Amino acid sequence: MRDFSRDHRWMSINTITLDRQGDLPTILEACVRHQVRAVCPWRHQVQQVGVDRAAKLLRDAGLALSGYCRGGMMVADPAHRQSARDDNRRAVEEAVTLGAPCLVLVAGGLPQFSRPGSAPSKDFAAAREMVAEEIAHLLEFAQAAGMPLAIEPLHPMMAADRSCINTLRQALDLCDRLDPAGDRGLGVAVDVYHTWWDPELAVQIARAGTARLMALHVCDWLVPTTHLLTDRGMMGDGIVDIPLIRGWMETAGYDGPAEIEIFSERWWREPMDKVLSTCIERHKRAV
Template structure:
């Protein structure tokens, strides 16, 4: 396993981690100031400052993009399916323009939450079918753009509204059906916050192998958790064996960035940007 204790060369900042403290250009300046060489921006943040301004900032600071957040939200009723197709193709185009390592897919849950305005449905099996069909359709377009797609399994508490793919095994099943040759065009974004609890996690990491491991996200699970979405912990403040999971990922040959992604309305989003980044650097060295 790589030694992170001496520098933060393999730290990436998912820009949601400091989204409340500034816009994407301010975040870029701060990351550069702290010697951080990789980021993973969110589409709404890019839209707020403009794609061309984002490209210029990435080029100016020499950033790598460990990923781009996010595509997905595939389930929809008939009136919203074209919207989902078009939106995901735009996400691929944006990721390609920014030369991101992958487009992260948060696949969606029931249609009324994935694509507001869709008719209410409680059919989870249908939602999962729409997810796989949507990824399969998008995959052809993404291949033409040279943009790998990374399915991010989310914790089961998000099954209804954010992602009905909830385990690494589910995500890999989709990958194997749609990309049986393991071409590198389709894989997973492994976020420890969502998968740490899974008794099949380490077997799944071995099954994924290097070809499927496209991104690695870190933060921590707090006990108690005050908010199911907006109370992620800084690495080392919770109960996840982050370094053990990284060891398993790196045993398969993964040598990319460890991407810090923290949603923290009551804590880290209230602190100065430089304090958050300084803490991310320190914890990346000691807890990742």
């Protein structure tokens, strides 16, 4: 297992962690100041400055990418399904322009939440089947573009509104169904916040192996958790054994960055430099 205690060469910052403190250029400047080597930009931040300018900013800063967040939200009614497909194709194109190693996919839940304006439904099985159909459709486009897709399972508390893919087993079952040989660029992003509770996590990480493990996202689970989306903890402040999960990932062949992704009203109120300094310190001792 890699030793993170001496420096932060393997740390990446998911730019949502600093979303309230500044725009993408400001975030990238701060990352350079703190000698961060990699980032994972979010689409809304990229779109604010334009994808071509964002790509230039990343190149000029010498920053690598650990991924691009995000595509997905694929569940829609018939009237909105084509617009969802078009949006995901644009996400692939943006990821290619930025030079991302993968596009992270958050599948979507029920249609009225995944694509606002869609007719309401409670058919969860249909939502999961639509995700499989839409990933299969997107995979053709992404493979031609040379952009790997990483399915990110989300905690069951987000099943209705954000993702009906809630375990690593479900995500890998989709991978095996749509890319049985493992040569089409379909894999998974493992976020400790969403997966720490899963009793099958170690087994499924081993099942994924090097080809399927495309990203590792880290933060912590606070007790009590006061908000379903925006109360993630800084690593070391909660109950997740992050080094244990990272060890499983590395044993299975993962050698990429540990990407810090924190949705937090608390940390969004802190100065950007303080957040980055804390991320670096916690990356060394709690990841």
